[in-house]
Every structure is written in structure tokens, then in C-alpha cells.
Amino acid sequence: MGTQVEQYELTHPGDEAVELTAVLSALAEPARLTIVHTVADYGSEGGMACLDVWEKSGLTATKSTMSHHYKVLREAGLVVMWWVGAKKHVRLRRELMDVRWPGLLDAVLADSSVPRAQQKQ
């Protein structure tokens, strides 16, 4: 039977509905920038588990704070998320970003001052 997990629906805006101001606003937060960096660095085409993002990123935010950050990124159109069993997975909507705002995500990801080194010691 397995564990019962509440798998709420993960909704996403269509390509046309994604707006620059929402994308910029979603990126304008250190933890969310760290998430985007981590998914860009470690995620394959098939995305990665959010639990792995948390471990790789060194972020120490709580589960509910992380869920909020993913919701903001997802609703802004920056990421696609889906369930694999009980685990949420995530990948960047890089092809959309690169078509709509060429160079934007690359410019943001090239920034080395993003606090990726909030390592758990």
C-alpha cells in the first residue's frame, strides 16, 4: 500500500503568460537564486529531486520556506515541477527563458556573489 502523501497539484503558467517582472521578482531573493543556481549546476535534462537541491545547495531553510520559494519560482515560470512518487522534482524552463529573454538567465547565473556557500558544516 505504501505511505500516503499529499500530492497537491503543481500548476504552471503557459509560455505566453510568463512575464518579465514576475521572473525578475522571483530571482530577486538570495535563497531562490541559490535554488536556480543549484538546479542549473546539478540538474540534468530530467531535472532533480527538490531534496537533492536542498542537500547540494547548502540551504538551511525549513521545508515550508523552501516550498514557498519553489511556488514563487514555479508561478513565475522559471521552473517546472512534478511528483515522482512522494518526491517533488524540479527543472529550469531554460528553453523558455532563452527564447523570451536571451542572455538574462546566463547573466544571472554568471554572478559568483550569489550566496551558494551557506554550507551546512
Next chain:
Amino acid sequence: MGTQVEQYELTHPGDEAVELTAVLSALAEPARLTIVHTVADYGSEGGMACLDVWEKSGLTATKSTMSHHYKVLREAGLVVMWWVGAKKHVRLRRELMDVRWPGLLDAVLADSSVPRAQQKQ
């Protein structure tokens, strides 16, 4: 003699103090994007009067709302502002942006969906 105008001090962060999240946050608002577009399109090396930005942009925001937007842009490090007589002037800190985050401002300015057409009829 002349008219007495309150010329409050226009402070700016030093180059090193300018942060990506503040820049992204400042840009994540339609009217501020419009201001940045307008200054990029019409401002010379010597900048332009904020009154001219208002006229060229077609923005209909009140003076106090515009002042707030300029304050956010200035404190984020996106613009330099100074007084010429009773008029505030503004220019982009483009050289700083282009050194710190190459391609970022270009990617944002290339977006044609920015609501620049809020023309006063």
C-alpha cells in the same frame, strides 16, 4: 534670489555595495522598467531631466510615485541622479551593470513587452 527648492541629498551606493538581488528587485516593476527603458533610449551620456523621462515615457504616475521609483532605482545602484538647478537629472549606471552582470541590462532592455506605450492621449 530665484525660487527656493528643497534639494534633498541624492545618495548612491558605491560600486561594491550594489547587489544583484537589489538590482533585480528594482527592475521587477513595470513603471521602473519603463523608466530604465526611457533613460536608455533618450538619455545621453550626460543623462536627462526626470521631467523629460516622464514626458517621453508616457507614464501617468504622480510626482510622489515617480520619486519613489527613482529612489528604488537609485538605492539599488541602477541610476545616478543629481540636481541641475531645481530639476533632478538621471542617467543609468550602465558601465557598472555591464561590468558586474554582463548581458543583464541588455537582456532586460531587449524585452519589447515592457509597457512603454502607456501614452498620454
